[in-house]
Amino acid sequence: MKRVLLATLLALSTLSPALAVQPDEMLPDPAMEARARDISQELRCLVCQNQSIDDSNAPLARDLRLLVRDRLKAGDSDDKVLAFVTDRYGDYVLLRPPFKATTLVLWLGPFAILLLGAIGTFLFLRGRRGVAAGADTAPLSADERRRLDALLRKDE
Amino acid sequence: MRRLLYLLPFLLFIGVGVAFYLGFERDPRDIPSALIDKPAPVFDLPPVPGQPATGGLSSAKLAGDVTLVNVFASWCIPCKAEHPVITRLSREQGVPVYGINYKDKPEDALTWLSRNGNPYAAIGADQDGRVSIDWGVYGVPESYLIDRQGRIRFKHVGPLTPQVVEEQILPMVKHLRQG
Numbered sequence: 001m002k003r004v005l006l007a008t009l010l011a012l013s014t015l016s017p018a019l020a021v022q023p024d025e026m027l028p029d030p031a032m033e034a035r036a037r038d039i040s041q042e043l044r045c046l047v048c049q050n051q052s053i054d055d056s057n058a059p060l061a062r063d064l065r066l067l068v069r070d071r072l073k074a075g076d077s078d079d080k081v082l083a084f085v086t087d088r089y090g091d092y093v094l095l096r097p098p099f100k101a102t103t104l105v106l107w108l109g110p111f112a113i114l115l116l117g118a119i120g121t122f123l124f125l126r127g128r129r130g131v132a133a134g135a136d137t138a139p140l141s142a143d144e145r146r147r148l149d150a151l152l153r154k155d156e
Numbered sequence: 157m158r159r160l161l162y163l164l165p166f167l168l169f170i171g172v173g174v175a176f177y178l179g180f181e182r183d184p185r186d187i188p189s190a191l192i193d194k195p196a197p198v199f200d201l202p203p204v205p206g207q208p209a210t211g212g213l214s215s216a217k218l219a220g221d222v223t224l225v226n227v228f229a230s231w232c233i234p235c236k237a238e239h240p241v242i243t244r245l246s247r248e249q250g251v252p253v254y255g256i257n258y259k260d261k262p263e264d265a266l267t268w269l270s271r272n273g274n275p276y277a278a279i280g281a282d283q284d285g286r287v288s289i290d291w292g293v294y295g296v297p298e299s300y301l302i303d304r305q306g307r308i309r310f311k312h313v314g315p316l317t318p319q320v321v322e323e324q325i326l327p328m329v330k331h332l333r334q335g
Binding site: 046047049059060063064067086087088089090091092 | 184185187188189190191259284285286289290291292294295
């Protein structure tokens, strides 16, 4: 019984994922609908913030999906639709933040840290090579040599 | 000197830790408005059906004085919590408050207003939420302070509290009225 239940659950889980986009929202023109889907995937749902409006079931996400489709029907280009939404909700609504002065740290920060790490590693390794080459070690004194010889002989 | 260098990663760690810790204090729901200092959207909303006494709400009505625009709905619990604060702002503290009734059933809105009182100088019914999108609304309640020139100068997301009114809204209203 348990096994049957498990198998049923597994079979059900392979069905296509639930779509947030409802049939009544879709545009009759498949090409335009595809554009609407692409744009929707770029836009953050502001209610459930880590979902795109294409994924989210929130009422506001639905309103924004309809808005995107209305703008497309009105003849807007994809960029113009995105600009329409960012004019109202700011860059925050874009899941891929734009590259500009206020987002420099976001985009370049990781590379700056990587560079710092590389410089640090380089300096560290160079310093160690100096030690390994014996640049700053004095030759053994006569006393030290005698002790070393004694130790080596003991090993034999 | 070299010893100090060994401390560097530790100090960096402390710095990053403090930065992240401070991040806990910030509310991820508080998204900066894209419309601050920009003209309020042009709109014309009909009154809530059955409550035509004050007429609907349009951009023209907001012109001329410093006003507060409050987006509310009868189904929104925090709206009820902020309602006394808004009522006081409108009746005692002398700030004209206008309402946008967001995606509400007219009969629910009317019941809500008669039960809790109507502090709004006028209410526009935004049934499909389209005008609210123009305002950048993403969760009710939201409140906007509009200056005499019709620009949005301040936005508060979530219920207004006496503290927000005392510390942010009233000083801002005073400042905007002088300017």
